[in-house]
Amino acid sequence: MSLPPHYETPEEYFKECLQFFRDYQYLFSYPNTDILIHRILEKIAINDEDMQVFDENFDITAVEDDYLAIFFVNLKKMQVCYEDVEEVLDAGVNMAVSPKKKHEIIYLAKEIEEMCEQVNCDTVVDFGSGLGYLDQLLFEKTKYRILGIECNDSHYVGAKVRQRKYHPNSTDYVKYIKHTVKEDSDENIRRFVQEKFENHRQFCITGLHACADLTIDAINLFLKMDEARAIVIMPCCYHKMVENCNSFRNFPLSTCLKDIFRKYNGSEYLKVPFLRVAAQPPFVDEKLEDLVFNLLSRAVLQEYAFKQNCKLKRKKRKAVKTKNMHNNFEIYLQDAIANGFDLIKKQSSNDSDKIENATFCVEEIMTIWNSMTSVTFKKAGIFILLQNYLQPVIENFVLYDRLIAIGVKW
Secondary structure (H helix, E strand, C coil), X not given: CCCCCCCCCHHHHHHHHHHHHHHCHHHCCCCHHHCCCCCHHHHCCCCCCCCCCCCCCCCHHHCCCHHHHHHHHHHHHCCCCCCCCCCCCCCCCCCCCCHHHHHHHHHHHHHHHHHHHHHCCCEEEEEXXXXXXXXXXXXXXXXXXXXXXECCHHHHHHHHHHHHHHCHHHCCCEEEEECCCCCCCHHHHHHHHHHHCCCCCCEEEXXXXXXXXXXXXXXXXXXXXXCEEEEEEEEECHHHCCEECCEECCECCCHHHHHHHHHCCHHHCCCHHXXXXXXXXXXXXXXXXXXXXXXXXXXXXXXXXXXCCEEEEECCCCCCCXXXXXXXXXXXXXXXXXXXXXXXXXXXXXXXXXXCCCCCCHHHHHHHHHCCCHHHHHHHHHHHHHHHHHHHHHHHHHHHHHHHHHHHHC
């Protein structure tokens, strides 16, 4: 995270960001499932309705359209230029995780190693260490002493089982503690490190997927403990931060942004969906047609439930699997009704309050789907693409606020 080169001061940057977010708040003010309910796509005022949005060579930044041109001119000022990273650090690393997580582990381990060398740390304290994949890779690469702190009992036990089975040579150097990290955990952490590694010098705090407020707790602990000389952390799930009275406890964090936030009434539009965009990875490997189908299919069900004064309750984590549906809404609807969702009265989420003798009306839902024009699908594609471009800008905005807060406190 950094101050974009267009700006000279944090105040100027935060002010222009708030103005921009206020103007385009409809792109993130509501959950994406609600875009039909709130008529969001009608606010995407493109001139050319024949725009070939789904062409594989379509470049939304190069389209001659007033609405899009103004959006990208303003957005460009808030974009940060990042240095290129090495494409492949170690293709030979084997671990039973997804390619995405493997990539994150390898790159985070490299950052930790470089930071520890700079500040002369010999110990790493890993917040939310999970099954220990990061810890074991880091030990193999550096031979640092590592303390993994995990609150989930099954993960804590699993990490120790994995260590004994696959990494027995690390047992004297990689230790695991079951503990829930909080802002006041500094004394506990000092004690844990001292008990496990008596001769340690200084340590680095890290965390892969430091969800919600854990990153802020880690920052505050770093500032409290003199022996903590570095912090290398990968935050996520900004939208899960604790809310207090229609605002977030830890956003905004800096005094600088808090003042501007109040002036521009940021709490009215920078809510959970805004922070969800900050956390969502851009869609780069999926076809836009498929993304639009998924978005609008779910939005149609949402609109139907809204009209029935009901809400949808998922029966399972992935309510409908669309992989082999070939964007056929009738098949989607059949699966959604049979296996994906229940229709629940809004005033209660109890299973006993399902609407008696009522089912999804297939004919009415199909009418909603069939009423959508080709322009609706194109605007949904533009909506997705604009969120993709917004994501790094919003995330930098959130993280730069934290950086300013640390600089003031340190």
